Amino acid sequence: MKQFLLLFAFLITVSQVHSQENLPTDYLSKEFHKGRREAFRNLMPANSVAVIFSYPERVFSKDINYNYHQNPDIFYLTGYKEADAVLLLFKEAQGTEKYNEVLFVRERNAGKEMWTGRRLGVEGAKSKLGFSTVYNGNDFNAFAIDFKKFNKIIYDKIPTDLEGNKSGFDLFGLLQSFKSKAGITTENEASIDLFTNITNSLREIKTPEEMDLMRKTVKLSCVAHNEVMKAVGPDMSENEADGIHAYIHRKYGAEDEGYPPIVGAGANGCILHYGENSATKMDNQLLLMDVGSEYHGYSADVTRTIPANGKFTEEQKAIYQLVYEAQEEVFKICKEGTPIQDLNKRSREVIAAGLIKLGIITDPKDARIYYPHGCSHFLGLDVHDKGNYMGTLKENMILTVEPGIYIPANSKCDKKWWNIGVRIEDDIAIKKDSYENLSAESPRKWQDIEALAKQKSTFNDMKFPKI
Numbered sequence: 001m002k003q004f005l006l007l008f009a010f011l012i013t014v015s016q017v018h019s020q021e022n023l024p025t026d027y028l029s030k031e032f033h034k035g036r037r038e039a040f041r042n043l044m045p046a047n048s049v050a051v052i053f054s055y056p057e058r059v060f061s062k063d064i065n066y067n068y069h070q071n072p073d074i075f076y077l078t079g080y081k082e083a084d085a086v087l088l089l090f091k092e093a094q095g096t097e098k099y100n101e102v103l104f105v106r107e108r109n110a111g112k113e114m115w116t117g118r119r120l121g122v123e124g125a126k127s128k129l130g131f132s133t134v135y136n137g138n139d140f141n142a143f144a145i146d147f148k149k150f151n152k153i154i155y156d157k158i159p160t161d162l163e164g165n166k167s168g169f170d171l172f173g174l175l176q177s178f179k180s181k182a183g184i185t186t187e188n189e190a191s192i193d194l195f196t197n198i199t200n201s202l203r204e205i206k207t208p209e210e211m212d213l214m215r216k217t218v219k220l221s222c223v224a225h226n227e228v229m230k231a232v233g234p235d236m237s238e239n240e241a242d243g244i245h246a247y248i249h250r251k252y253g254a255e256d257e258g259y260p261p262i263v264g265a266g267a268n269g270c271i272l273h274y275g276e277n278s279a280t281k282m283d284n285q286l287l288l289m290d291v292g293s294e295y296h297g298y299s300a301d302v303t304r305t306i307p308a309n310g311k312f313t314e315e316q317k318a319i320y321q322l323v324y325e326a327q328e329e330v331f332k333i334c335k336e337g338t339p340i341q342d343l344n345k346r347s348r349e350v351i352a353a354g355l356i357k358l359g360i361i362t363d364p365k366d367a368r369i370y371y372p373h374g375c376s377h378f379l380g381l382d383v384h385d386k387g388n389y390m391g392t393l394k395e396n397m398i399l400t401v402e403p404g405i406y407i408p409a410n411s412k413c414d415k416k417w418w419n420i421g422v423r424i425e426d427d428i429a430i431k432k433d434s435y436e437n438l439s440a441e442s443p444r445k446w447q448d449i450e451a452l453a454k455q456k457s458t459f460n461d462m463k464f465p466k467i
Helices: 002-019 030-042 072-078 111-118 122-127 171-182 188-203 208-231 238-251 266-270 316-330 340-357 364-369 446-453
Strands: 048-054 059-061 084-096 098-104 134-136 152-155 262-265 287-289 294-297 302-307 398-401 402-408 421-422 428-431 436-439
Touching: 030 072, 030 084, 030 098, 030 122, 030 188, 048 072, 072 084, 072 188, 098 122, 111 302, 122 134, 152 188, 188 340, 208 238, 208 287, 208 294, 208 302, 208 428, 208 446, 238 262, 238 287, 262 266, 266 287, 266 402, 266 421, 287 421, 302 421, 302 446, 316 398, 316 402, 316 421, 316 446, 340 364, 340 398, 364 402
Parallel strands: 048 152, 098 134
Antiparallel strands: 048 084, 084 098, 262 287, 287 302, 398 428, 402 421, 428 436
């Protein structure tokens, strides 16, 4: 067995070398991540250390885990995508070696890599991620560090629902060791707030490298939305429409969706976070699609609402046009210096006035019944990305603009409006005096949507055997 594992370790190493020749070429570079660590360090107070852990793995079913998703903060700072890791960042250089950062990673293990995939290990983290000081996770407990000498220990909220695997160097073991070394019995809210403030400040402003990935993930999401607009019909299921999005995302190299897709027809479109996507037919209803790809960690968030039969009814058109006008009014103030809260305020004013004009409400305060969510959120490594929502818009922020109206059955208005749900959501990059609509390639005007619906989709001609 030992000889087999040694041979397998050799084969894994060879395959890793080969696999590096067959990967996307637009991943964020190790220089990007190093720059983000420097930016983080510049915001740390004197004599402080930051401790950032990977996310835990989660069970999908019995002995099968969900596809792993890294903690966006540690990915942002390192590029490391595996579990059971911890990063230490120091404000000042430490020890005789004068290191200012240490990364602890999962150790290489030929047997486990045969089952669950390749690992970078210590040497991989050095060569691929650009770290000088890297150890295996099982070295963390013995690592000589006196956390109590620092004026500030900066860390995020510590998960409390983990169980160890008895190895002592999985995430549970790393967390337990950290709390023991640092003498932490209860979380320090000031430390968590400082971590949040630093990461909010960094991640709300996108670098040029991040802008490139955001444009890519939003653009391919628009291609998917447009294809569904052409392919959709009254007999299509919600799940099939969802599947077209997923296929196109993968076709263009996206690894996943940035969040569970929302594909709801009729009454289902009035459920804000509808996730079943199980209706077998759309009939002559509106289809609300809130679907965005995740490309190299960065999430799009695009919503389009379309008539399944290709043509809006007068009632559907009236609600749709009101949402469109609210979005257009918000776009006018999307520029540096605008208070972020004003985006929501402006959209709510327009929708309230429009609902009154349509006779759906009589008091502007009642607009919240049919427009219950905010207009905008930050977008990036998280679909609801980090940022300061009480601040003002700044150049190179990316936010959504997503007004909506949802009128479920039995609402206190004329029943002709029931089961109409409309949301239009675009991804906006802020400039000095204006904005860039990253999702402009997917039509928003009702006339343009009806025109695109008349075009034929590649998916219309696909033939599958009956089951």
